Amino acid sequence: MKQAKYSKEFKLQAVRRIVEDGVSQAQVAKELGVSDGTLRFWVKTYKENKEEPFVGSGNLRQEDQRIRDLERRIRDLEEENEILKKAAAIFAKDRKK
Numbered sequence: 001m002k003q004a005k006y007s008k009e010f011k012l013q014a015v016r017r018i019v020e021d022g023v024s025q026a027q028v029a030k031e032l033g034v035s036d037g038t039l040r041f042w043v044k045t046y047k048e049n050k051e052e053p054f055v056g057s058g059n060l061r062q063e064d065q066r067i068r069d070l071e072r073r074i075r076d077l078e079e080e081n082e083i084l085k086k087a088a089a090i091f092a093k094d095r096k097k
Contacts, residue, residue: 011046011054018043025039042054
């Protein structure tokens with residue numbers, strides 16, 4: 001069964017009808033032909049992050065992307081640090097000879 005794809009704008013309109021206009025979730029689901037569970041998930045997502053509620057499949061919110069980039073940078077720096085420690089140990093051995 002193929003899952004339907006809905007645009008960010010469509011989701012926002014549906015959620016705003018529920019959250020801001022006070023239309024029942026069941027009514028919006030019936031009007032739009034979307035399952036009640038799907039709408040419930042959209043409302044939850046919207047309430048968790050109103051600035052960037054629906055970023056799209058495979059995309060990250062700005063803050064999540066920033067965290068991922070910083071974690072990657074930390075890993076790279078730790079790896080570089082280990083390489084430098086090993087190199088320093090090798091050069092220290094050569095000086096003792």
